[in-house]
Amino acid sequence: MGATTSAHKEGMFPMERIRAQSWKSVLSGIGLTTSSLECLLAARRALKEKLWMPQKSKKEGSTSNAEDPLPHFFSLFLPEFPIWSSAGTQQLKILGFVAKGSIGPVLKVLDCTKASVFAVKVLPKMEVMRRDTLKQCKEEVSIQRQISHPFIRSIGDSWQGKEHLFIMCSYCSYGDLYRLWMSSGRFGEETIRLFAAELVSVLGYLHDLGIVHRDVKMENILLDERGHIKVTDFGLSRQLRFGERAYTICGTLQYMAPEVLHGGPYNHSVDWWSMGVLLYALAVGKFPVAPEKDHMAMLESVNQTTYDMPANLSSSLALLLSELLCRNPHQRLHHLHQFESHLFFHGVFFDPVVLQKYPVDFVVNIRKSEPMALQELDGFCDFDCDLSEVLTPPSLA
């Protein structure tokens, strides 16, 4: 549900942006041309031959390849993804398959040297290139390395093998908010208040650093073993200097603010709109505006729909939702002090230490009765093997 999209065309007018969607222009946008992609593929083929036929090279009397230039298929992903030898991953034991990400699977692993469990996101390099998400993957790692917050999933390590990129981070045993919402339906206002306060604390922190997340949605909010949130997926995030505006149509259609759907200009306020969509769905059990086939139709729908505010919502929550789902970004709530003084948050301290003090009973109780199922991965011994052969088709479909 809710696929993430990005137009990758900052600084252009909407119609130009749409016309410029040919794959050549997309490639040039990340510094790759058609011929450089061909070079890349050739380099990859040559590399494969070299790596997969070491015996043959030795027999033919080839010397050490230590002076060879770094093949493209490695250097493209540096420095965010350093090269690890397979020996480097030997202390990692794969415990199971967690979920299917948009590009590749997420695995649960045990780091035997630290005796701790992590999640490893596995991104096939060819798929990253094919989908033009190289910049996104590198951005995800570099932004996550700059930030540290109790309600943001921390990144442990990132590296590359022959075929894949790997991002290792703290493991969130209760899955994501979307799965919880699907299994439980509407949330009570106490739980919404806590999640909303935690999310306000994260977005306030990011915005103070100039970072706009641009893909706030239930699937990108993980839950730790005490039920607290861990915001993830910084692949579409961007740092905006003071007064700077963005223009890229990106994010997840149903969560996009009208000014994003319009093609900008927009700023950090778009994250507050997305938070409004998310809280509305948690409280009401459905999205404020039904999904449409593309961003033009979605914009029309967002501009025309007057969303229902069910009578059973408290007036303070209804007020908060309407102030977040405000089409005019200048009138939308966007300052921490506006939340601190809001009726819905009466008595709430926006301090992560205080917010984390108690486990979130609602989450813990649901997860106790419905533990997360992990698919076992028999025979998965090499991190860099062909994943499609190891994972059964239904989970990767």
Ligand SMILES: Nc1ncnc2c1ncn2[C@@H]1O[C@H](COP(=O)(O)OP(=O)(O)OP(=O)(O)O)[C@@H](O)[C@H]1O
């Ligand atoms: N650290 C983690 N602990 C537990 N589960 C995780 C973790 N990271 C990711 N997941 C699970 O894997 C899913 C996909 O992860 P993630 O969102 O990082 O991948 P993605 O490829 O960026 O997907 P998308 O672009 O669709 O958001 C998450 O929705 C979540 O269910």
